[in-house]
Amino acid sequence: MAEIYVSGHRNPDMDSICAAYSYAYLKNKIDPNNTYLPVRCGSLNDATKAQFERLGVVPPPFIKDVRTKVSSVIRKADSVVQVDDPVYTLVSFYGTSSRSSVVPVMEGEHYRGLLSVDEVSSFILKENSGKRPLYHFVVDNFPKVLKGSFLKKGERKSFTAPIMVGAMRYVVFCRHMEALEGQAPILVVGDREDHIKKAIELQIPAIILTGIEHEITSNVDWDSYRGTVFVSALDTAETLRLLRLSVPVVQLMVQDPPSLQADTLFEEARDILAESEFRGLPVFEGETYTGFVTRRCFLHKPKTKLIMVDHNETEQGVEGLEEAEVVEIVDHHRLGAAKTRNPIFICCEPLGSTCTIIYKLFIRNSIPITAQLAKVLLSGIISDTIMLKSPTTTFEDYTAVQDLLALAQVADMVAFGQTMFASGASLAKENPRRMLESDFKQYKELGVSFGIGQCEVTTLSDVDDYKASYLAELQKVKIEHNLDWAMFLITDVVRENSVLLMTSMPIAERKLAYKKESEGKFLLSGVLSRKKQLLPEILRVLEE
Secondary structure, eight states: OOEEEEEOOSSOOHHHHHHHHHHHHHHHHHOTTSEEEEEBSSOOOHHHHHHHHHHTOOOOOBOSBOSOBGGGTOBOOSOOEETTSBHHHHHHHHTSTTSOSEEEEEETTEEEEEEEHHHHHHHHHHHTSSSOOOEEEEGGGHHHHSSEEEEEOOSOSEEEEOEEEOOSOHHHHHHHHHHTTTSOOEEEEOSOHHHHHHHHHHTOSEEEEOOOSSSOOOOOOGGGOOSEEEEESSOHHHHHHHHHTTSBGGGGOOOOOOOEETTSBHHHHHHHHHHSSOSEEEEEETTEEEEEEEGGGGSSOOOOEEEEESOOOGGGSOBTGGGSEEEEEEESSOOOOOOOSSOOEEEEOOOSOHHHHHHHHHHHTTOOOOHHHHHHHHHHHHHHTTTTTSTTOOHHHHHHHHHHHHHHTOSOHHHHHHHHHHTSOOTTTSOHHHHHHTTEEEEEETTEEEEEEEEEESOOTTHHHHHHHHHHHHHHHHHHTTOSEEEEEEEETTTTEEEEEEOOOHHHHTTOSSEEEETTEEEEETOOOIIIIIHHHHHHHHHO
């Protein structure tokens, strides 16, 4: 099962957001083998935000880009160890070839570190080099690694001590015990009364008895002993081998590896791991541990799967689109899609709204449309066709609206649309940069780079009140986006007229078929569509 994003274009308008939401809903119904997630790659404009709140629908969440992140290759552990678990538990994991090269160490539900076979090797090498090793023992770990049972548990739950085997003659044994003054050992011994009594006299922390077939025959005063006594069912050699592995895994943790965030880019994370000395690195979302990655995770770079709606050109898509795998395109604009590696489903029709196409796909696949979803689709169509007045409107848009009005139980399309458009921002009061970029599309034609923003209002009478500030900001947008020409189309959805504000381009301006009212301001009578009316005129001017 794969997660597939459904995304509209940058600086999304109502149709783009509604299309992403409704198409993800449709795909989840007809393809339960995958999960389709509606997303957006820009801020919601005021009208769209208000409309989704009005409909009681959660709009698609924002994503910054679709580049491959660490989250795409993160691993969840099949097994974890707790800080007090014996090293024996950790070693047993590496006995299975299918296990990961690292194992997370937890303290309850909290992450403490990662351990690999390298730390186990270091532990074994360290105990076999230099002076007599000291081990940190946890009493409760004895039965986890040794067959046997407690004769008694001492006062100390854990302690650090060397290991002594009571196999030598008693005199020699005493001499060795005295030589360890200040480092009371844990004693591994058979049923040898003198040795045991000496250990009790010295109050060493623990005694491990081996070779006890039926019962202890030594006559000793166990009550006077404050340490732990464990009876092992294994022979002395095997008891010694496993006793060393009863040390808690926390003792192997000597370094903290660097950590990664789930949204770290794939290449960046791969380089961080490659330059480190570790086999794996932990991954977090903020402060929360979510998993880990190993070197094997970076052998293959997965691609984010994406469906493009209401656009098909890479330049208008979400950041990192060139790295993603586009699996479908649903659109009503001109075609400028990039090549794909595999054949994909493309549904592009010259209709007034992408939501009209999606409505037809619901019908084709016999998927019922709820009243709430009908209102979402209706919002997209009414917005993009400007209440069916735009020249981009087709008979199929009109038919779709009539059907959706019935499904949504909406009696008056005009009232529905006017309420929606009235929620738009006031250009006189809003931040000019925010308004210019809320629905701004960039083009490159005939060697000229230009951008056109658009917004819908219910009056053009106050344009001169904010014209100067918008022209100044438009000039900044042109410079920052490396454009030759920048424009802003302000459309009156009630009177079906527009005003076009633009940066200076004298040669092109003189050829425009629009009335110039003042510097940087043109009146576009009867123009409602950027795509079907303004863009063709701009292209004509550039061609001439």
